[in-house]
Amino acid sequence: MKPIESLNDFVIKFANVNGTGSASANNLFAKALFRMGLPVCPKNIFPSNIQGLPTWYEVRVSEKGYLGRRGGTDIVLSVNPQSMAQDIQDVEPGGYFIYDNTKPLDLRLLRNDVNIIGIPLTLICNEQYKDPRQRQLFKNVIYVGALAALLDMDFKVLTDLVEDQFKGKEKLVLPNIHALELGHQYARTNLECPIGIRVQTSDKVGDKILLDGNTALGLGAIYGGATVAAWYPITPSTSVVDAYEKYARRVRIDPGTGRRNYAIVQAEDELSAIGMVIGASWNGARAFTATSGPGVSLMSEFLGLAYFAEIPTVLFNVQRAGPSTGMPTRTQQSDVLSAAYASHGDTKQVLLFPSTPKECFDFGALSFDLAERLQTPIILMTDLDLGMNDNMSEPLAWDDDREFDRGKVMTAEQLEEGVEFGRYLDVDGDAICYRTYPGTHHNKGAFFTRGTSRDEYAIYTEKGEEYEKNMLRLMRKWETIKEYVPGPEIVDCGKKADTAVLYYGTSEESSREALDYLAEEGVHLDAMRVRSFPFNQEVEDFIDQHKQVFVIEQNRDAQLRTLLMAEFELGPDKLKSVLCFDGTPISARNIRKQIKQHLSGNNVTPLHRNIVAGDTK
Amino acid sequence: MSYQIPKFRHPDLPVNDLGYTKADYEGSISSLCAGCGHDSISGAIVMACHELSIEPHKIAKLSGIGCSSKSPTYFLGNSHGFNSVHGRMPSVVTGAAMANRDLMYLGVSGDGDTASIGMGQFAHVARRNLNMVYIVMNNGCYGLTKGQDSATADEGSASKKGDANVYSAIDLCGTALQMGATFVARSFSGDKGQLVPLIKAAITHRGFALIDVISPCVTFNNNPGSTKSYEFVREHAEATGTVDFVPMRREITTDYKPGFSHEVTMHDGSSIHLYKVDEELDPFNRRSAMMTLEDHRETGSILTGLIYMDRDSRDLHDVLETSQRPLNELREGDLCPGNKMLENINASLR
Ligand SMILES: Cc1ncc(C[n+]2csc(CCOP(=O)(O)OP(=O)(O)O)c2C)c(N)n1
Ligand code: SF4
Ligand SMILES: [Mg+2]
Numbered sequence: 028m029k030p031i032e033s034l035n036d037f038v039i040k041f042a043n044v045n046g047t048g049s050a051s052a053n054n055l056f057a058k059a060l061f062r063m064g065l066p067v068c069p070k071n072i073f074p075s076n077i078q079g080l081p082t083w084y085e086v087r088v089s090e091k092g093y094l095g096r097r098g099g100t101d102i103v104l105s106v107n108p109q110s111m112a113q114d115i116q117d118v119e120p121g122g123y124f125i126y127d128n129t130k131p132l133d134l135r136l137l138r139n140d141v142n143i144i145g146i147p148l149t150l151i152c153n154e155q156y157k158d159p160r161q162r163q164l165f166k167n168v169i170y171v172g173a174l175a176a177l178l179d180m181d182f183k184v185l186t187d188l189v190e191d192q193f194k195g196k197e198k199l200v201l202p203n204i205h206a207l208e209l210g211h212q213y214a215r216t217n218l219e220c221p222i223g224i225r226v227q228t229s230d231k232v233g234d235k236i237l238l239d240g241n242t243a244l245g246l247g248a249i250y251g252g253a254t255v256a257a258w259y260p261i262t263p264s265t266s267v268v269d270a271y272e273k274y275a276r277r278v279r280i281d282p283g284t285g286r287r288n289y290a291i292v293q294a295e296d297e298l299s300a301i302g303m304v305i306g307a308s309w310n311g312a313r314a315f316t317a318t319s320g321p322g323v324s325l326m327s328e329f330l331g332l333a334y335f336a337e338i339p340t341v342l343f344n345v346q347r348a349g350p351s352t353g354m355p356t357r358t359q360q361s362d363v364l365s366a367a368y369a370s371h372g373d374t375k376q377v378l379l380f381p382s383t384p385k386e387c388f389d390f391g392a393l394s395f396d397l398a399e400r401l402q403t404p405i406i407l408m409t410d411l412d413l414g415m416n417d418n419m420s421e422p423l424a425w426d427d428d429r430e431f432d433r434g435k436v437m438t439a440e441q442l443e444e445g446v447e448f449g450r451y452l453d454v455d456g457d458a459i460c461y462r463t464y465p466g467t468h469h470n471k472g473a474f475f476t477r478g479t480s481r482d483e484y485a486i487y488t489e490k491g492e493e494y495e496k497n498m499l500r501l502m503r504k505w506e507t508i509k510e511y512v513p514g515p516e517i518v519d520c521g522k523k524a525d526t527a528v529l530y531y532g533t534s535e536e537s538s539r540e541a542l543d544y545l546a547e548e549g550v551h552l553d554a555m556r557v558r559s560f561p562f563n564q565e566v567e568d569f570i571d572q573h574k575q576v577f578v579i580e581q582n583r584d585a586q587l588r589t590l591l592m593a594e595f596e597l598g599p600d601k602l603k604s605v606l607c608f609d610g611t612p613i614s615a616r617n618i619r620k621q622i623k624q625h626l627s628g629n630n631v632t633p634l635h636r637n638i639v640a641g642d643t644k
Numbered sequence: 645m646s647y648q649i650p651k652f653r654h655p656d657l658p659v660n661d662l663g664y665t666k667a668d669y670e671g672s673i674s675s676l677c678a679g680c681g682h683d684s685i686s687g688a689i690v691m692a693c694h695e696l697s698i699e700p701h702k703i704a705k706l707s708g709i710g711c712s713s714k715s716p717t718y719f720l721g722n723s724h725g726f727n728s729v730h731g732r733m734p735s736v737v738t739g740a741a742m743a744n745r746d747l748m749y750l751g752v753s754g755d756g757d758t759a760s761i762g763m764g765q766f767a768h769v770a771r772r773n774l775n776m777v778y779i780v781m782n783n784g785c786y787g788l789t790k791g792q793d794s795a796t797a798d799e800g801s802a803s804k805k806g807d808a809n810v811y812s813a814i815d816l817c818g819t820a821l822q823m824g825a826t827f828v829a830r831s832f833s834g835d836k837g838q839l840v841p842l843i844k845a846a847i848t849h850r851g852f853a854l855i856d857v858i859s860p861c862v863t864f865n866n867n868p869g870s871t872k873s874y875e876f877v878r879e880h881a882e883a884t885g886t887v888d889f890v891p892m893r894r895e896i897t898t899d900y901k902p903g904f905s906h907e908v909t910m911h912d913g914s915s916i917h918l919y920k921v922d923e924e925l926d927p928f929n930r931r932s933a934m935m936t937l938e939d940h941r942e943t944g945s946i947l948t949g950l951i952y953m954d955r956d957s958r959d960l961h962d963v964l965e966t967s968q969r970p971l972n973e974l975r976e977g978d979l980c981p982g983n984k985m986l987e988n989i990n991a992s993l994r
Contacts, residue, residue: 236993252979254971255742278981286967288974290742295768302735309726311972312743328729422990425983431976465704465724466747473701475717475725
């Protein structure tokens with residue numbers, strides 16, 4: 028067997044038990060590598076419970092800066108006997124399986140194409156600590172210390188990090204450093220260090236930050252001027268409102284009175300949450316809700332009202348695998364169609380697809396401008412992978428001269444001057460009409476909001492012509508919207524390719540990496556990242572310019588492809604699907620494999636397109 | 645179709661403190677059935693708002709779906725209105741009230757809208773003690789979908805089709821009390837003398853104020869077998885006492901008989917005078933209110949009047965400690981912490 032040898036480029040997976048405190052130790056490991064100047068991409072793969080089930084934490088280290096999932100695992104660190112049989116199978120040939128050998132390994136599990144490394148973690152803990160809770164917690168820190176020796180990490184970076192993390196809780200610093208040293212010491216004395224895979228300080232991180240998308244979104248809502256947040260708890264969106272609240276408590280307290288310049292209402296369900304957002308926005312505040320697929324389903328009736336009544340509405344959808352009793356802690360991009368056409372009647376909703384924390388922040392803040400400018404719901408589509416994992420990202424930035432775009436609002440002065448007001452009267456020709464906030468003027472500008480059955484002056488009517496006229500104006504507004512939503516990002520491979528790939532959201536990083544692999548093999552493809560729906564002209568042009576386009580997405584039904592086909596009236600041959608829907612983030616190897624199958628003409632039937640997680644080697 | 649009422653002003657029409665006549669508080673001509681109880685309630689709302697001298701445009705009127713929920717078009721034409729979705733008016737009002745605490749929020753709903761599809765939102769808006777007036781136009785049936793029994797229809801009560809209802813009725817006043825409402829009253833659409841002061845008191849109350857108004861549906865539920873018919877309610881209503889409302893600005897000249905009247909000062913300084921008839925009921929005691937409701941349910945009489953009021957109510961804005969300035973008036977400078985703070989956040993993430 029040839030052990031894997033590599034410098035600053037590998038995938039490690041930690042196999043833990045949920046609720047044992049492993050998350051913070053694993054985090055410490057990833058952050059230390061990041062501080063050594065190495066691009067990292069940590070991903071939590073966790074079950075939907077609080078304690079007791081297997082959980083994994085995968086860290087990709089890539090000096091080249093590939094931040095998506097590569098596929099395959101070079102090192103498994105196993106402290107969960109429950110999943111050990113599978114975990115050892117997941118190691119790449121020549122890879123490393125590090126386990127707690129306090130209890131001897133079941134010989135039936137042994138693989139002779141894998142390097143097996145035992146560390147008596149439980150034994151070390153039992154000797155060192157009396158308290159069972161401490162034994163459990165420090166076991167995690169000890170293996171991080173051991174890994175530092177095995178991978179030749181800069182130990183000082185780790186100890187500095189511990190000091191930073193426990194700032195304000197100094198009592199905890201020394202015990203943690205001690206545990207790190209225990210592991211480090213054990214490995215140095217008893218094991219061959221370093222192994223074939225090692226790391227070295229680098230300079231590939233620059234001014235980047237490590238941040239989860241949900242926190243970035245919460246901050247986006249703060250900077251975007253949201254004052255009302257209404258929500259109902261659901262994984263993986265909960266931490267959006269948590270982050271909003273955390274920062275609101277810091278920056279939104281009125282210095283004079285100590286009172287809050289925000290209101291957060293935990294609603295009784297998602298119907299109520301979106302109703303509150305609509306009520307607040309109707310009344311001139313910036314408001315948002317955050318939810319996931321099951322919540323969007325419940326919000327669907329209200330989303331229709333907001334579409335027809337043209338009420339700014341901001342909804343952050345952190346997608347997960349469906350349905351409600353499905354795999355709530357696994358990632359997918361599977362609400363694209365249900366969000367795009369959310370509600371009954373002829374509705375089309377504006378979608379934004381961020382793909383990094385920076386973009387979550389930017390699009391998060393932008394959502395409020397767009398909602399008010401376009402007077403319609405804005406559904407920001409992120410997912411569990413982006414929302415709940417730390418992602419390496421460009422730093423966040425804000426232009427202090429930026430003003431909110433509050434859209435078309437008629438003021439008391441304008442009404443007083445006698446400017447004509449019709450709530451649904453298109454005076455500017457862009458199909459967006461003026462609204463008034465309640466309470467603006469004592470006898471001008473009041474109107475009655477209802478879905479349809481009204482004329483341009485919001486006076487009740489059930490005339491078919493008025494309904495039709497309004498619907499046609501909404502279609503014209505849809506054209507206006509295309510000018511406002513973020514356009515695509517196009518990467519020209521420079522080889523006049525007639526084939527291209529198209530992706531959005533969290534499929535970006537793995538797609539880019541897959542394209543590099545393919546280019547090395549002589550397959551050159553152009554690429555486009557779609558950032559919004561409605562699709563703007565550039566999206567159409569790009570598709571027109573290519574003979575075939577692979578649409579890469581993380582759902583079974585090729586939902587964005589369907590949307591593209593419907594909106595551009597394309598036949599089925601032009602767009603080909605590259606899919607992953609096992610609940611884990613799509614990997615670069617998986618994408619490469621599927622594209623190659625398509626290109627060689629032997630792509631399997633759609634039903635078997637994608638097999639299982641880990642079938643990505 | 646609805647028509648705007650022509651606004652001509654008779655020189656002798658009485659004006660309120662703001663110089664407005666009652667016509668300034670009216671809306672479009674109603675398209676409900678002639679004799680529908682809902683129209684009388686609309687009339688009472690107009691009177692109450694006029695007499696209280698509230699600026700019409702400082703009121704926001706919101707509703708769900710139903711004949712009852714259509715009625716906001718027929719009053720307060722200078723107020724913004726919102727006909728939302730079935731059973732979800734409370735959430736829309738909650739959001740609106742969070743955005744601007746300075747307006748008066750009037751929610752109008754039906755018994756189907758509130759006691760069935762909207763039961764959850766009704767319960768929770770009461771529990772949050774949102775500062776609003778919540779009027780249920782309660783006819784014991786679904787008017788707009790042609791007369792099906794609603795969840796407030798009394799057991800044994802017969803609809804026009806003739807079938808007696810076999811399920812027990814939900815008492816919205818009892819439910820509201822359970823859920824923590826801080827002002828609970830019941831009235832009858834045909835009794836303006838009682839309804840108008842109750843609406844005024846509800847408006848002045850800071851917190852969630854429910855008025856369950858029995859409002860006969862002449863088309864589907866005004867037959868002899870119905871317990872929500874004009875005749876039945878007139879015969880079986882029993883008032884807790886008479887209520888008189890004295891706005892802060894008006895001098896108190898009326899003579900009250902001590903011992904029988906109870907004066908309550910409201911948040912804004914105005915006062916309610918209650919003449920108690922029912923010695924059992926102490927409307928400032930929740931337990932007493934619940935027991936009295938239960939007593940009347942057992943005897944089959946309909947208790948009307950002010951049933952409960954919490955004089956120390958803290959509304960949702962108090963609880964959330966939101967700023968006194970309406971949130972919708974805050975601007976970039978109040979809301980946006982600037983790039984410097986982002987730089988600090990970035991630094992903590994490296
Ligand atoms: C989601 C939804 N389901 C059903 C309906 C149909 N619907 C309209 S009004 C109504 C009942 C209204 O009853 P109530 O609230 O008592 O009002 P009323 O007409 O009696 O005043 C129903 C079921 C609807 N509009 N929306
Ligand atoms: S159907 Fe009944 S509730 Fe509806 S308007 Fe007619 S009388 Fe009123
Ligand atoms: Mg009804």
